[in-house]
Amino acid sequence: MTETTLEPVELLVCTTCKMGRAIEDDALRPGNLLYEAMLKEDLPAHVTVRPTQCFTNCQGGCNIMMRGGNRYAYVYGNLDPETQVEIITDGVTRYYNAADGFVPWRERPEHFRKNCVARIPPLNLPEDAAQ
Amino acid sequence: MTETTLEPVELLVCTTCKMGRAIEDDALRPGNLLYEAMLKEDLPAHVTVRPTQCFTNCQGGCNIMMRGGNRYAYVYGNLDPETQVEIITDGVTRYYNAADGFVPWRERPEHFRKNCVARIPPLNLPEDAAQ
Numbered sequence: 349m350t351e352t353t354l355e356p357v358e359l360l361v362c363t364t365c366k367m368g369r370a371i372e373d374d375a376l377r378p379g380n381l382l383y384e385a386m387l388k389e390d391l392p393a394h395v396t397v398r399p400t401q402c403f404t405n406c407q408g409g410c411n412i413m414m415r416g417g418n419r420y421a422y423v424y425g426n427l428d429p430e431t432q433v434e435i436i437t438d439g440v441t442r443y444y445n446a447a448d449g450f451v452p453w454r455e456r457p458e459h460f461r462k463n464c465v466a467r468i469p470p471l472n473l474p475e476d477a478a479q
Numbered sequence: 480m481t482e483t484t485l486e487p488v489e490l491l492v493c494t495t496c497k498m499g500r501a502i503e504d505d506a507l508r509p510g511n512l513l514y515e516a517m518l519k520e521d522l523p524a525h526v527t528v529r530p531t532q533c534f535t536n537c538q539g540g541c542n543i544m545m546r547g548g549n550r551y552a553y554v555y556g557n558l559d560p561e562t563q564v565e566i567i568t569d570g571v572t573r574y575y576n577a578a579d580g581f582v583p584w585r586e587r588p589e590h591f592r593k594n595c596v597a598r599i600p601p602l603n604l605p606e607d608a609a610q
Binding site: 360398401402403404405411412415421423464465466467468469471473 | 529531532533534535536544546552554590595596597598599600602604
């Protein structure tokens with residue numbers, strides 16, 4: 349599988365997340381910090397970091413989502429913008445390099461294994477997906 | 480807004496869910512029961528019920544997902560196939576009738592308000608979605 353056959357990936361970062369903390373109105377939220385940090389990471393060329401609002405998993409923030417093409421999408425939570433940026437970079441790079449989005453369990457970052465909020469079927473879900 | 484302008488909706492039901500129970504191999508799982516029950520419901524014509532596998536929220540099953548067109552998608556959990564089918568029918572009908580998918584908070588079924596697992600932006604997320 350060459351890179352040119354891989355469909356692009358979106359890395360969505362919830363920028364409204366406060367991680368349950370009291371945040372001053374004029375202060376950057378943890379979600380903002382995570383988004384800004386991800387923009388500086390060395391990601392594959394076809395991984396786009398985008399800000400978004402509230403995944404509604406506010407008790408388990410910060411949250412990100414990865415999706416793209418025919419891959420299943422994944423929402424991950426409990427991410428700390430100060431200590432776990434590299435974990436996200438590792439995880440989304442592996443996800444991008446898997447054309448079907450299925451990174452073998454043992455190859456996923458441990459944090460991803462333990463903090464998956466939801467796995468979402470692609471829009472073109474095959475008819476036999478539940479078989 | 481007339482019905483003809485509303486984009487179709489998918490109601491995905493995880494059919495692999497055991498609700499944390501011990502289920503015999505040859506018995507129908509709670510997720511199967513929920514899927515079969517939803518097929519019998521009187522839903523709007525353009526709401527399609529589809530089976531899918533594991534949303535990974537196994538500790539909070541049964542789970543469903545609603546999505547369609549430019550609407551935000553929602554994953555809801557802790558649904559009991561024996562007692563909460565009508566709640567799902569009510570919720571997905573309201574969701575279908577909202578062209579943008581935003582059902583006012585107070586008009587959502589109470590179970591939906593308290594058991595939203597994740598809210599997922601549509602694929603064509605506007606550039607200013609996080610503003």
